[in-house]
Amino acid sequence: MNKDSHRDLFSRNIDEESFPENKECKRSVKKNDVVDLDDNEFLLEEYESEEEGGIGSLNSKRKGNKFTVNSSSEEEEDEFEEEEEVKLKVYFCSRTHSQLSQFVKELRKTIFANEKNVVSLGSRKNFCINEEVLRLGNSTQINERCLELQKSKKKEISKMKVLDILSSSHPNSSETNNRRMCCWKKKMVFLTDDSVLHLLQNLGAEGKVRRTKASSGCPMLRKHKLQKQFRDEISHQGVLDIEDLVQLGRNIGTCPYYGSRSMITSADLVVLPYQSLLSKASREALGLNLKDSIVIIDEAHNLADSLISMYDAKITLSQLENVHSHIEKYFGRFRSLLGPGNRRYIQTLLVLTRAFLRVLLNDKDGNRLNTCPDAEKGVRENKTFDSSMAINDFLFSLNIDNINLIKLLQYIKESNIMHKVSGYGDKMTTMQKGSAVKENGESCDHGSILSGFQALANMLLSLTNNDGDGRIIISRKRPSSSGQGAYLKYVMLTGEKIFSEIVHEAHAVILAGGTLQPIEETRERLFPWLPSDHLHFFSCSHIVPPESILPLAVSHGPSGRSFDFSYGSRSSSTMMEELGLLLCNLATVIPEGIVVFFSSFEYEGQVYDAWKTSGILERILKKKHIFREPRKNTEIEVILKKYKEAIDNPAPKSGAILLAVVGGKISEGINFSDGMGRCIVMVGLPYPSPSDIELLERVKHIESLGDTSSTEIPKLSISEEEYYGGDVQSGFSILRSCRRRGKEYYENLCMKAVNQSIGRAIRHVNDYAAILLVDIRYASDSSKRSFSHPSSKLPQWIKESLVSATNNYGEVHKLLHQFFRFNKNRNCN
Ligand code: SF4
Structure with missing residues (x-):
């Protein structure tokens, strides 16, 4: 049993779908308009971090150099992955799906269409054919829901294990304060008497768990033979683009997302979007092995900027306020029921969100960043006021430099706090509004709470990057405004390290495009370390006379x-x-x-x-x-x-x-x-x-590339003042102070x-x-x-x-x- 399966015992799906009695109970609560929730549904399991010898370390997982806290990241179950044999492959990636479709269309006109195995990959949002999931709209929620469904398939086994333990009066079971504590492989599950009763009620005559809707996963993946049929059809039909694959999936009634993924191993040519290839986390999730492969990156004229933008993170003021207030409410309600580990981390989250809010709201009582006279002037003059800082300076100025962000991220990932807090907030909103609950059991606010939480997690993740790899942008509005539009953003500035992983793994990397010139800047930003004899430029004339x-x-x-x-x-x-x-x-x-x-x-x-x-x-x-x-x-x-x-x-x-x-x-x-x-x-x-502060940060960074001697580092006014008023003239003066690279960029x-x-x-x-x-x-x-x-x-x-x-x-x-x-x-x- 893994920790996820412990979590699932308290998940909303199981509670609502497995135990109709619960629904009845909640309905009666709604009728009386009394907030009387089943605490267990939203209660966090006890959490102890690695150093405390608890469960926190068991599932920690790094993707590349980072922890992946994005629960919507392509975190996949093993059953769809197969052992990959090393086979020469060509990976062709482009920026948009329409560009990929055009490529596939052209490919069909060539002899390769019949000779080579080609597979098109894309996101769940592009491929999903489960209408209920697709209705969620945004990629994060679609990924979340799909993964939830995949995980729920595994619950059955987990549930049976727990039930076996409970029903056989496991010797390690003990009672504490009206709750049963079941110890199993060092992991702790807290069950209320009610939960135990519900679980036991679901035992069949032979002690088996009744199959529930939640435990059946996505209906589009229930029949494995349909997945096989999907693959066979592709072999017959030849090269297909995303739309074709989706249509084929619909016709057969099986998931085209997992269907196409399962064909990666046998493919000679993999056609995929930038994100899937350029992000290490996505590559790993998809099981892409670039070793000895040929990687073709089309539309590479903006490759450096496209690459680094994948590592940007942003949280808006309204998202922060939303997350902060939901955590506060959650903590207020469950504080006395939570163990010390959860309490500590939740308090840390509150400290962080409060600090971020103070920065954006320009709170006089908080740790203000804008002590600079120019900043005060900017605010008084009602201008949008932006500033930028290095990560360490940002953390110091907010007095949050002593927080161990890695452990906090680990907690967010492993504790399921995002879903618990979002779920609780969602439920409260629904009950207060008395609004109708959607068919799938989620109210309208759930997505926004969750996506705000996700934005916070991504922001925290970006703060674990190297100090010099990027900058924090603090964009505020004047105090008299509603604060709309204010945000914190991490902008990645260097793509060199990210791209070197691809270059080192692949046999060859081809940057292609009709408008690649000037190429020198791309070289300096992405592979300055590559010896010149390893680089080849080829340009052919246009086909038209x-x-x-x-x-x-x-x-x-x-x-x-x-x-x-x-x-x-x-x-x-x-x-x-x-x-x-x-x-x-x-x-x-x-x-x-x-x-x-x-x-x-x-x-x-x-x-x-x-x-x-x-x-x-x-x-x-x-x-x-x-x-x-x-x-x-x-x-x-x-x-x-x-x-x-x-x-x-x-x-x-x-x-x-x-x-x-x-x-x-x-x-x-x-x-x-x-x-x-x-x-x-x-x-x-x-x-x-030139009023765009992010652009100016990139200009400054690029201007400094290749300058090893400190005496040669250009003097750019923005780096000296730290603060920037956001007006065009300030931007021009920064550009004028560049000598070469920045201006050229x-x-x-x-x-x-x-x-x-x-x-x-x-x-x-x-x-x-x-x-x-x-x-x-x-x-x-x-x-x-x-x-x-x-x-x-x-x-x-x-x-x-x-x-x-x-x-x-x-x-x-x-x-x-x-x-x-x-x-x-x-x-x-
Ligand atoms: S398995 Fe496929 S069809 Fe089902 S939710 Fe996931 S992406 Fe959608």
């Missing part, structure tokens, strides 16, 4: 005004008007679809409103339909459908214009082939806002975003499109162009054809006219 692409730097508009969309001048009405006039003209010369990229939703909105007021919008609408990228991802499909329909059936107009945003969904995941994207217009240089972020956006067009060999880079900063005399000039960071195939200087808009118009006439004629022939 040069005459199918027309990249133009557009420096002047139709009225002759020069385009300058830098921060200081982009909001001027003349600039926005000139851009509108340009669009008006482009609509006459460019057929079908035009996609226009702006630097942000805010700026797109500003320009749209200005066009509306000035009447330019109406003029454009006479020629083409206009659609705008919605902020909500769920609405994108509809807009794209309408955009396509407007292009396919343009009359009486000549196509459509889609206003999109760099960094939005459209800029990264959508392909605009053929008529959908005959022209991409990039408005200005989309530099990220900032510029690269912008140009990578440009490259991603303009790469949405021209998707196959017969495709053709114009690319307009609208800003005087793109234009230049190529002979005088420096390395840091924006145009030097364009992909080679665009750079080679770039018309970087034109005398006036008339010239641009003429070139566009010739280009589209030529390609139209060519396609007709």
